[in-house]
Amino acid sequence: MFYLTEQFFSIQGEGKYAGVPSYFLRTGGCNLSCPGFGAEYEVNGEVRLGCDTYFAVDGHFSSSWEKISSSDVLITQLKHEFENIGYLPHIVITGGEPLMYAKDEVFYAVVKSMLEHDVKITFETNGTIEIDFNRYPAYKACTFALSLKLANSGEPVQKRLHHQALKNVHSHAKEAFLKFTIDTALVETTALDEINEIIEILPDVEVYCMPVGESRDSIWKNDRAVFEFCMKHNFHYSDRLHIRVFDTTQGV
Ligand code: SF4
Incomplete structure (x- = not known):
């Protein structure tokens, strides 16, 4: 069983496959909260800070998440969506942190089935969860957009950097690239040192950097x-x- 906060057809907006038509599955829940990204939202009068997808991270919103307890139901639904689209788009599984469900039977069955239907799958992950590629070999055929968090996330380094999880993806997955969300202040201070430290763990991996922002204004x-x-x-x-086109991070 796993949770989906939303699913929608759009165009990948970030990273190596930016511009590619993609069907998004956004899972609910994350092992980080990234208060440093500064998206403000209110829960019962209390102002909280999180990332641009706080609605898929903070358990407060879980009552609106969809519980997926049957892989067959979701697979049938996806096939139907793809028939309507008229071709097979990429699937992007994002979150929250989708790999929190890597060992989940229903989640794995959906991933396996989509790969069997020749769909290309990319995980957008914070790279902190170690995957057992031998026990779950379908993940070897997936792309991993390793969206690692730097100091500006507000998370302690011990929590946001998991060397073994990264090495594991690097040596087993078909494709992986690094993706960092950075702001002007970080560019002027520690961004380069932090990125270089990560490149030492993952040599030869392509690096993509993108601007922090949950709205056009903040990206600018x-x-x-x-x-x-x-x-x-x-x-x-x-x-x-x-975000440039729609000025939001939800449903696009
Ligand atoms: S790891 Fe990603 S989804 Fe989770 S809180 Fe941080 S930015 Fe948000």
Whole structure:
């Protein structure tokens, strides 16, 4: 059994596959909360801080999440969606942290079935959960967008950096790349050192950097600094197309 907070057809807005039509499955729950990303929301009068997808992270919203207890039901639903779309889009499984469900029977059955139907799957993950690729071999055929968190996430390094989990993905998965969300302040301070430390764990992995922001306004505050940072250090710049176009992070 796992939770989905939303599912929708859109275009991948970030990272290596930005611009590719993709069907998104957003799972509920995360092992981090990333208060440093500064998205403010209110729960019973209390102001909380989180990331741009706090609605898929904070358990307060779990009553609106959909409980998926049958893989067959979701697989049938996905096939129906793809018939309506008229072709097989990529599937992006994001969150929250989707790999919290890596060992879940229903979750794994959905992943396996989609791969058997020749669908390309990308996990958007914070890279802190170790996967048993021998016990769950279907994950070897997936792409891992390792969206690792840096100091600006507000999470302690011990919680946001899991060396063995990263090495495991690097040596077993078909494809993995690094994706960092950074802001002007981080560009001017520790971004380069932090990224270089991670590259030492994952040599030869492509690096994408994108601006922090849950809205057009906040992206505009950071995009130029990140753009110039990428030019200077030979990283790939990634925009956040869905936020640019729709000015929101939900349902797009
Ligand atoms: S790891 Fe990702 S989904 Fe989880 S709280 Fe941090 S930014 Fe949000």
